[in-house]
Amino acid sequence: METSKSHRHFIIYKPFGYLSQFKSQDSKQQKKQFLGELCEFPEGIMAIGRLDEKSEGLLLLTTDGKMSDFINSQKVEKEYYAQLDGDISNGAIEQLKSGVEIGFNGKKYQTKPCKVFRLKDIPELPIRSKNIRDDRHGPTSWISVTLKEGKFRQVRKMTSAVGFPTLRLVRVRVGNILLDNMQVGDVIEMADFRVRD
Known part of the structure; x- marks a missing residue:
């Protein structure tokens, strides 16, 4: 547009x-x-x-x-890189892709299918002002999530729903x-x- x-x-x-x-x-x-x-x-x-x-x-x-x-x-894609607490499984990635149930405004909401894949390498991002725990406290993993919807704290709620809470979330693309x-x-x-x- x-x-x-x-x-x-x-x-x-x-x-x-x-x-x-x-x-x-x-x-x-x-x-x-x-x-x-x-x-x-x-x-x-x-x-x-x-x-x-x-x-x-x-x-x-x-x-x-x-x-x-x-x-x-919801016509435009938004892509996020999320650092997760734990080594995310392929099964959890498939769940995220197909949609998961999250809470929104006190009601249950089923997220729409979206694009999700594991990042092979840690993305090169600026250092965050507040430290994130490192791998000494357990493994972390990075995924890319691309949505066309955008409920409040949606990506964080989605990754928590599959057992891998988000530690860091960075939006890297809009359209x-x-x-x-x-x-x-x-x-x-x-x-x-x-x-x-």
């Missing part, structure tokens, strides 16, 4: 520990960190699909509500836009914003 040139668009590497909003909404959030601390964004900017506080990686921002609606309407070699906290303004599968 191509957007009008009157809108402004950014891609950022959302750091671990930041909320996907631009400023505090209430007094309880005063000690939290917000996207507005990374850059002075234009009025009317919105995050397209959120990443929870403990998740990091590619986040698209735009002033174009139609673009936001298009990406959030054709890649995280590539961006570093934590990077903000890049895009002159021409096209998002497609």
